[in-house]
Amino acid sequence: MKKFDIYEDPHRRFNPLINEWVLVSPHRAKRPWQGQKETIADDSRPEYDPTCYLCPGNVRANGEVNPQYTSSFVFENDFAALKQEEIDFEESSETTFFKAKPERGISRVVCFSPKHNITLPEMDLATIEDIIRTWQKEYTELGKVDYINYVQIFENKGSVMGCSNPHPHGQIWAQSSLPTQIEKTHNSLKAYYDKNGSNLLLDYLKKELEAKERIIIENDHFVALVPFWAIWPFETMIVCKRHVTNIADFNAEEVAEYALILKQLTAKYDNLFETSFPYSSGIHQAPTDGQAHPEWLFHMHFYPPLLRSASVKKFMVGYEMMGESQRDITAEKSAQMLRDLSDVHYKTK
Amino acid sequence: MKKFDIYEDPHRRFNPLINEWVLVSPHRAKRPWQGQKETIADDSRPEYDPTCYLCPGNVRANGEVNPQYTSSFVFENDFAALKQEEIDFEESSETTFFKAKPERGISRVVCFSPKHNITLPEMDLATIEDIIRTWQKEYTELGKVDYINYVQIFENKGSVMGCSNPHPHGQIWAQSSLPTQIEKTHNSLKAYYDKNGSNLLLDYLKKELEAKERIIIENDHFVALVPFWAIWPFETMIVCKRHVTNIADFNAEEVAEYALILKQLTAKYDNLFETSFPYSSGIHQAPTDGQAHPEWLFHMHFYPPLLRSASVKKFMVGYEMMGESQRDITAEKSAQMLRDLSDVHYKTK
Ligand SMILES: O=P(O)(O)O[C@H]1O[C@H](CO)[C@@H](O)[C@H](O)[C@H]1O
Ligand SMILES: O=P(O)(O)O[C@H]1O[C@H](CO)[C@@H](O)[C@H](O)[C@H]1O
Numbered sequence: 001m002k003k004f005d006i007y008e009d010p011h012r013r014f015n016p017l018i019n020e021w022v023l024v025s026p027h028r029a030k031r032p033w034q035g036q037k038e039t040i041a042d043d044s045r046p047e048y049d050p051t052c053y054l055c056p057g058n059v060r061a062n063g064e065v066n067p068q069y070t071s072s073f074v075f076e077n078d079f080a081a082l083k084q085e086e087i088d089f090e091e092s093s094e095t096t097f098f099k100a101k102p103e104r105g106i107s108r109v110v111c112f113s114p115k116h117n118i119t120l121p122e123m124d125l126a127t128i129e130d131i132i133r134t135w136q137k138e139y140t141e142l143g144k145v146d147y148i149n150y151v152q153i154f155e156n157k158g159s160v161m162g163c164s165n166p167h168p169h170g171q172i173w174a175q176s177s178l179p180t181q182i183e184k185t186h187n188s189l190k191a192y193y194d195k196n197g198s199n200l201l202l203d204y205l206k207k208e209l210e211a212k213e214r215i216i217i218e219n220d221h222f223v224a225l226v227p228f229w230a231i232w233p234f235e236t237m238i239v240c241k242r243h244v245t246n247i248a249d250f251n252a253e254e255v256a257e258y259a260l261i262l263k264q265l266t267a268k269y270d271n272l273f274e275t276s277f278p279y280s281s282g283i284h285q286a287p288t289d290g291q292a293h294p295e296w297l298f299h300m301h302f303y304p305p306l307l308r309s310a311s312v313k314k315f316m317v318g319y320e321m322m323g324e325s326q327r328d329i330t331a332e333k334s335a336q337m338l339r340d341l342s343d344v345h346y347k348t349k
Numbered sequence: 350m351k352k353f354d355i356y357e358d359p360h361r362r363f364n365p366l367i368n369e370w371v372l373v374s375p376h377r378a379k380r381p382w383q384g385q386k387e388t389i390a391d392d393s394r395p396e397y398d399p400t401c402y403l404c405p406g407n408v409r410a411n412g413e414v415n416p417q418y419t420s421s422f423v424f425e426n427d428f429a430a431l432k433q434e435e436i437d438f439e440e441s442s443e444t445t446f447f448k449a450k451p452e453r454g455i456s457r458v459v460c461f462s463p464k465h466n467i468t469l470p471e472m473d474l475a476t477i478e479d480i481i482r483t484w485q486k487e488y489t490e491l492g493k494v495d496y497i498n499y500v501q502i503f504e505n506k507g508s509v510m511g512c513s514n515p516h517p518h519g520q521i522w523a524q525s526s527l528p529t530q531i532e533k534t535h536n537s538l539k540a541y542y543d544k545n546g547s548n549l550l551l552d553y554l555k556k557e558l559e560a561k562e563r564i565i566i567e568n569d570h571f572v573a574l575v576p577f578w579a580i581w582p583f584e585t586m587i588v589c590k591r592h593v594t595n596i597a598d599f600n601a602e603e604v605a606e607y608a609l610i611l612k613q614l615t616a617k618y619d620n621l622f623e624t625s626f627p628y629s630s631g632i633h634q635a636p637t638d639g640q641a642h643p644e645w646l647f648h649m650h651f652y653p654p655l656l657r658s659a660s661v662k663k664f665m666v667g668y669e670m671m672g673e674s675q676r677d678i679t680a681e682k683s684a685q686m687l688r689d690l691s692d693v694h695y696k697t698k
Contacts, residue, residue, distance in 0.1 A: 001435055001436070001437040002434060002435075002436055002437060003436075003437050004436045004437060004438040004439075004450075004451050006449055009432070009434075009436050009451050010430065010431050010432050010451065010452050010453075010454070011449050011450060011451045011452050012449065012450055012452050012526060013448065013449045014448035014449070016445060016446065016448070020529045021526070021528075021529050023430065023431075023452060023528070024449075025429075025430040025431070027432070028428055028429070028430055036508035036509065036511070036513075079377055080374075080377070081359065081372065081374040081377050081668070081675055081677075082359050082372075082374070083358070083359050083376070085351060085358075086350055086351075087350070087351055087352075087353045087358050088350040088351060088352050088353060089353040090353075094556070096365060096552075097365065097552075097553045097556050097557075097577060098556070098560075098577055099362065099363035099365070100355055100360050100361065100362045100363070100373075100577075101353075101360060101361055102353050102358050102359065102360045103359050103360050103361050103372060104359075105359070150672075152668060152671055152672045154667035154668055154671050154672075155667060156664070156666045156667040161664065161666045161667070162664025162666040162667075163666075170667075171667065171668070173668050173672065177361060177370070179370075179372070179668075179671075179672030179673035180369045180370050180672065180673040180674070181670075181671060181672055181673065182672065203445075203446075204446045207443070207446050207447070208446075211447075228446060228447055228449075280666045280667040280670050280671070281667075282667060282668075282670070282671030282672075284671065301670075301671065303670050315505070315510065315511025317505045317510045317511040317512075317629045318503035318504060318505040318510070318511075318519075318520065318629040318630075318631060319430070319501060319503055319520070319522050319528075319631075321530075321629050321631070321650075321652050322501055322503050322528075322530060322629070322631030322633065322650065323499075323501045323503075323522065323528030323529065323530055323531065323631075324528035324529040324530060325529070326430055328430075
C-alpha cells in the first residue's frame with residue numbers, strides 16, 4: 001500500500017482556530033481551466049478622481065463633503081449594515097426555529113490615503129504607519145463604547161472582492177455580539193488556554209518557525225506565513241511574536257515593523273501575477289468586553305481568491321458550500337512561491 | 350425606545366442546522382451599487398456543440414469518447430479532487446497544529462441531458478425524473494462502497510458559480526469522512542432528535558407551513574421555502590413532507606412531485622431577473638455508514654448569488670469572511686417575491 005505523502009495525496013487538514021477541516025487535492029493543480037475569467041480593473045487611475053466619493057473635497061452619497069485630508073481619514077458608513085439605535089426587545093416564545101435578536105453597532109470607512117491611485121504595497125512606510133495608528137485609535141475608541149464588544153477591521157481589495165470603489169480604503173464594523181467566526185475562534189483559543197495555560201497561536205508560531213516550511217517573511221516582531229490549514233490558494237496570516245492581544249498595545253517599534261511586513265507581503269502578492277492582487281483582509285483580536293483576554297493573540301488574515309493567474313480565481317462553490325472548503329495547491333507550495341518572490345513592488349523596479 | 354421590528358431593524362438570526370448566526374440589515378437594501386457587474390453568459394447556444402467535452406459523441410480531456418447518450422449520463426471526473434486508492438497512514442505525533450489525514454473518495458459528473466443548450470427549468474418533467482432516478486442510483490451504488498460514508502450530490506450553475514462548461518450537468522463527490530458542513534448538520538439533527546425524540550426538519554417544516562410567510566411552493570410531497578436563517582439573498586430549500594432520510598427512498602409518486610417542484614422553483618429563479626439564474630445547489634441527506642438515521646431528513650439547498658439584477662450579485666467578502674454572513678433583503682421579502690412569480694419559464698410564455 002502506498003505510504004501517505006502530504007504533498008501528493010488527497011487529504012484533509014484540521015484548522016484548530018475554528019475547529020473545521022479543509023480538503024486538499026495536491027494532484028489536482030493540473031486541471032485545465034475553461035471557465036469564467038476575471039477582468040482585473042485597469043489600474044491606471046488618476047491621483048484625484050472628481051467622481052470618486054472617497055477623494056478629498058468630494059461630495060458623498062449623503063451630501064457631506066470630505067475634508068481636504070492628507071493622511072488617513074475616517075467617517076461613518078453612509079450605508080451601514082448596523083445602527084447605533086437601542087432597540088427594545090422581548091425574546092419570542094418560539095426560540096428553536098425562529099430565534100432572532102436585534103444587533104447594535106457602528107460602521108466606519110477608513111480611507112488609507114488621499115491618493116486615488118495607489119494601494120498598500122505602493123505606499124511609503126510613513127503612510128502605512130499612519131493607517132495602523134488610525135486602526136489603533138478606532139479599536140480603542142469604539143471598544144470603549146459600552147455596548148460594543150467586538151471591533152472588526154477589514155479591507156476588501158479589488159472589484160472581484162465586492163469592492164465598489166478602487167480608492168484605497170478599508171472598513172470597521174463594531175458591534176455588540178461576537179460575530180460567528182470570532183466566537184468560534186474565541187472558543188478554541190479559550191479551550192486551549194484553559195487546558196494548557198499557554199496561548200494557542202504563540203505555541204503554533206513557535207512550531208512554524210521551527211518547521212520553516214510555511215514562513216514567508218519574518219522580522220523582529222512579526223511573521224507572515226501560510227497557515228497549515230489555509231483554504232484560499234494564497235491565504236496568509238500575519239502574527240505578532242510578543243504576546244499582544246490587540247492592535248492598541250503595539251509600541252512604536254512594533255507599529256513600524258507591522259507597516260514593513262504589510263508592505264512587503266502585499267508587494268509579494270502584486271508581484272505573484274504582476275497585477276493589483278485582490279483580497280479580503282481582516283484583523284482578529286481580543287473582544288472589547290472589558291475583560292483581560294490572555295487566550296487571544298493579534299493576527300491578520302488575508303483571503304485572496306486568485307489561483308493560477310491574474311484572471312483565474314478559485315471558486316468556493318457547490319462542494320465547498322455544501323460540503324467543505326477545498327484547495328488544490330498545498331500550503332507549503334504557496335508559501336514557497338510567495339517566499340521566493342521579491343518584496344519590492346514590480347512597478348517600482 | 351423603539352420596539353424591535355424584524356422587517357426593519359438590524360438583527361441576527363440563528364441557523365439551528367449548523368449552529369451559526371447571520372446578520373440581517375433590512376434597511377440596507379437601498380444601498381446604491383457602483384461595483385463589479387457580472388456578465389451573464391449569453392445563453393443562445395447550439396443544441397450540440399462540437400467543442401464541448403460533455404456533448405454526446407465528443408472526446409473528453411482524458412481521450413475517452415462520450416457515448417451517444419439520450420437521457421442522463423454519468424462518468425468518473427477526469428480531474429477528481431478525491432482518489433479511490435487506499436493510502437497507508439500513521440498519525441503523526443504533532444496532532445494539535447499539523448493534524449492531517451488521507452481522504453478516499455470517488456467523484457463523478459452527471460450530465461443532465463444530451464442537449465447542450467437547456468437547463469433544468471426548460472427540461473420536460475420526464476427528463477428531470479430521469480435525473481432524479483440517476484441520483485437515486487448513484488446514492489445507492491456509491492453508498493454501498495465500504496469506505497464511502499457520505500455522498501454529496503451538487504450542481505454549480507453559471508460561470509459566476511465556477512461552472513466551467515454550460516452543458517447542463519452536476520457532480521457527485523463521495524468520500525469516507527463526513528464533510529465539515531454535513532458533520533455540523535448531523536450533530537445538530539442528532540442532538541435535537543436525542544432531546545426531543547422527533548426530527549428537527551419535520552418539526553421546522555410544520556412551523557413554516559403554519560407561518561406561511563416563507564413558503565414559495567407546496568405540493569403533496571414537497572415544500573420549497575426560504576429558510577428563516579437564509580444567508581444568500583434568494584437562498585431556498587426543498588424539503589420533503591414524509592420522513593424520508595435519503596433520496597433512494599422516494600417512491601415513484603414522490604419522484605414525480607420532486608421533479609415538478611424542481612422545475613417550478615428553477616423557473617421562478619429564471620423569471621426573477623429574466624436570465625439564466627446562477628446558483629450552487631446540493632442535496633443534504635443521511636450518511637451511508639450503514640446505520641439508520643432517523644434524525645436526518647432529505648433536503649436540497651439552493652445558494653444563488655444574485656441580489657438585485659442579472660448583473661449585481663451579493664459578495665460574501667471582508668466582513669462576511671472575517672465576521673459573519675450578512676444579508677440585506679429579509680427572508681420574508683425574498684420568499685414573497687419568488688412566490689408571486691409565475692412558475693412558467695419566461696422563455697416559453
Ligand atoms: O469541478 P469543476 O466544475 O471544474 O469546478 C468547480 O466546482 C468545484 C466543486 O464545487 C470547485 O472545487 C471548483 O473550484 C469549481 O470551479
Ligand atoms: O461596504 P461595501 O464595500 O459597499 O460592500 C462590500 O463589503 C461588505 C462587507 O464585507 C459586503 O457586505 C458587501 O457585500 C460588499 O459588496
